[in-house]
Amino acid sequence: MISRRNLLAAAAAGAALPLAAPGVLRAQTRDLRLGLITPPGHPWNTTAQKIGEVLKEKTGGKLTMTVFHAGQLGNEGAMMQQLQTGALDLAFLQAAEVGNRVPNVAAILAPYVVRSTEACAKLVRQPIAMRMLEPLPKETGTIGLAWGITTIRVVMSAKEITGISGLNGMKLRINTTPAFRDFYSLLGAAPTPIPTPQVFDALANGQVDGLEADLDLCWNQRFDKVSKVLMRMNAVFMPMVALASGRAWQSLSSEDRALITAATKEALDIQIDNTVTDEPKLLKNFEGTEIKIIVPPEADAAPIIAEYDKIWTPKAPILPELRKIGATLG
Known part of the structure; x- marks a missing residue:
């Protein structure tokens, strides 16, 4: 049984350590599975692939990631269930799916909370955005690592x-x-x-x-x-939440959790900035x-x-x- 205390402790450990955490010799390789519903070429997919590249580079190939595009693992509801059982390690799920389970997360989908893509980018970087994800371990058995965005709809x-x-x-x-x-x-x-x-x-x-x-x-x-x-x-607008499976998270070392958390945040920061830049194009x-x-x-x-x-x-x-x-x- 995964306790809320263990999940929260694991999330905190992953968020607190920097990307440049001291390297450790891993006894075996591990390939993380990340699922999302958007098709290849979408900015979220490109970001997911970038995270995998960073993990492989930082660990000398001991930690890799396979990205399952375009709903290959099922719809977002199915992927949420897979995260909960530990069958899936990571997922990029729309705030809609997460908000169906945690209504306060759905508040970010309310009309006219912000009125531009640039304001969307600022909103998901406010402390309130991460605070909205704090109930996830208890409510969904997942850990919110970071936000991503799309252009305003x-x-x-x-x-x-x-x-x-x-x-x-x-x-x-x-x-x-x-x-x-x-x-x-x-x-x-x-x-x-x-x-x-x-x-x-x-x-x-x-x-x-x-x-x-x-x-x-x-x-x-x-x-x-x-x-x-x-x-x-x-x-x-429809932001995305980068989620980690609570079960999978507990099986990772603190160094790996730190690396995944930081790599995800850094890649999504770039994705957010690029979305703002690309909208006029x-x-x-x-x-x-x-x-x-x-x-x-x-x-x-x-x-x-x-x-x-x-x-x-x-x-x-x-x-x-x-x-x-x-x-x-x-």
């Missing part, structure tokens, strides 16, 4: 719309997390869950009228080819297509925020504090 519409009101009545493919479902439902959309590989065809054949996603995914999947409008709502890519890009007025958001918070503040009491901090980040 946009809506791609296959029909002409001119603003937020255009979402009313739209069949909108969304991430199925309740935090997003409630937001888009308040806007009058009909949230429609469809697996990512099927979204392009669903837009093309009219099964859905649009989708919401980050810019990286939208460009990677070339949703502009089946959309007429890209609406930059500047409303929600992605927008320029879209500007070079036939798609129309619109930015609705910020004033349209106020009524939605009030209604949303009536639903979510009782579930996620940290939300008001998160909003106060977000308002200072630009």
Whole structure:
């Protein structure tokens, strides 16, 4: 049985030691397994591979990592279960999956907590972000090592719309997390869950009228080819939590835990900075297509925020504090 005290002690030990911890001669090699749902080429995948390279280099090949891309190990719920049993060592899971189990984590998905990708990058580096992960050992049997981000999410519409009101009545493919479902439902959309590989065809054949996603995914999947409008709502973003299995963590030496923790944080710091830098490039890519890009007025958001918070503040009491901090980040 893994006790909360042991998990918390293991997490603290991993977080406290520096990347340059004294090397030790490992009696045997170990290949860590990391799972994630994004496809090869996505920034999260590139980051995961970089962590593996650092671990291999720092340990002379004694500690390596295999990255399982694109949901090869199942969906995020399945990977969470694998982390809990120790069948999976590490995973990059969206805050939606973690928030389904720890509602305060879901607060970071609330609309208009921040209103730009740059502000997203600042928010996940605030002390409150790591504090939100402190209950994970007790609630999920996992340890939160660090945050990653994507660009703030946009809506791609296959029909002409001119603003937020255009979402009313739209069949909108969304991430199925309740935090997003409630937001888009308040806007009058009909949230429609469809697996990512099927979204392009669903837009093309009219099964859905649009989708919401980050810019990286939208460009990677070339949703502009089946959309007429890209609406930059500047409303929600989907960060990622780098998780370690509590069971696997206990089986690692303190030096290995320190190395993994520091390598993960350093790689995700770079990923966060690159996401901010790359956003203008992605927008320029879209500007070079036939798609129309619109930015609705910020004033349209106020009524939605009030209604949303009536639903979510009782579930996620940290939300008001998160909003106060977000308002200072630009």
